[in-house]
Amino acid sequence: MGCNMSKNEYKEKDIVISSRVRLARNIRNLPFPIYLQSDSAKDIVEVVEKSINDKNNNLTPFNKIKVEDITANNKKMLVEKHLTSPEWGRNDHAAVFIREDERVSIMVNEEDHIRIQCILDGFQLNYAYDIANEIDDLLEEEIRYAFDEKYGYLTACPSNVGTGMRASVMLHLPSLTLSNQMNNLMQTLARFGITIRGIYGEGTQAMGDLYQISNQTTLGIKEQDIISNIHSVAKEIIKRERDLRYEVLNNNKTYLEDKIFRALGTLTNARTISVEESMKLISLVRLGTDLELIDQDIKKINDLMITIQPGILLSLYDTADLQSFDVDKLRANFIRKSLIKNT
């Protein structure tokens, strides 16, 4: 079932950028990270490392990164890639294990002792859960989790208690955004215990028209039901976005084409560009690609939306003196090189 399901899910990749599942876990008889002694914190990093590096488990190799060892810019890069969180970077004893393909990360000593996370391209929540769940089982061979009959997995914040699970999908919703339907949607979803928020940038102003839909409640619901709730809500939103895309295309093609080609024109010619402007324009180019108005590779555009974030962009340039770099100029160059080959 798993295999067929993930194939079907992957079909929605015109709108679904990625799927993510996160499990929060804590170790029995140890204070949560904010109250944890540094010796115990180091022990946890070690025990996690031991579990995932066990030769018998057949896992793809993981790389270890400790907060104390990395630069401020690399911290930023990891957050932009969704491999860690800003809070992770604030704890001196935190570490993260990142699978070589950057699809799986295990944060240690963030808000909870352990946070297992899996991000996959497209609509593949079930598969993402299977992977996270497998690592959860594996860690349990070495670790005894803090667990309660009534409250399930015990977490530092009571908003994660129960399954400790957050499932989310990242959606590209340019048409719903353009037609001012997002606020309405947010209010509707709140009633179903589901949150929708912008991915990059604060508040309702979502950069690049990218939104994350995730479950709000974690207690009194089964993992599979969390996934199917997100699944059905996402399907409904996808349908609305798609209908709207074709409605605009049919009724207002010239207006839409003009907007998309101007965006492409700016991106392929700009010599300096901010992250805000790029995200706005790439969003239009992505829409144009999906509607087959322009010929670009959708996967490449997805990658571009992530790569032009300031931390990731700078991390591509191997230099100690980042201050002297003109990030907006680098970004413009990078975008021109990525897009020009296809036009």
Add this chain to the structure above:
Amino acid sequence: MLCQNCNERAASIHITKIMSGEKREIHLCDQCSALHEMFNSSFNFQGFIANLLDLEENTHAVDYSHSMEYHCPQCGMDYDTFKKHGKFGCEKCYETFSLLINPMIQRMHGKEQHIGKIVKYGGENIRLKRELTSLHGNLSLAIEKEEYEKAALLRDQIKILKEQIKDNIKS
């Protein structure tokens, strides 16, 4: 009617909230409602937890004053610190502050019983108890449908399961 927050001034603002399908009425005076709005306007999680706890402290007839002085025996966390940060210090805090936080958790999730994954080690009895609940459900169904042979079978299974749970607790 007195304001639920200060219990001094007359309530002039009446708010009906529906959270997780549960309807709740809050009655506040002008001053307290301004405060309430300030907390609710910009959504921040710590504030959210503090608000929920305030609500519990003010609306319940139970006397919380005693348990508010508790310190967690394992990590030393006190109630005020938890309320301020919205985060616990250790797993034991859930037990220490249970009286205060149970209603808050129930309100936050709309549920109060975990039904998801169970730990592999040390979760054996929880698993058996869940099985027991489901067998009880099947038994009632069988009796209702007058399938007495099936019911007898289920009754035997329940008996075995109960003994197994007892044995597990002993060992």
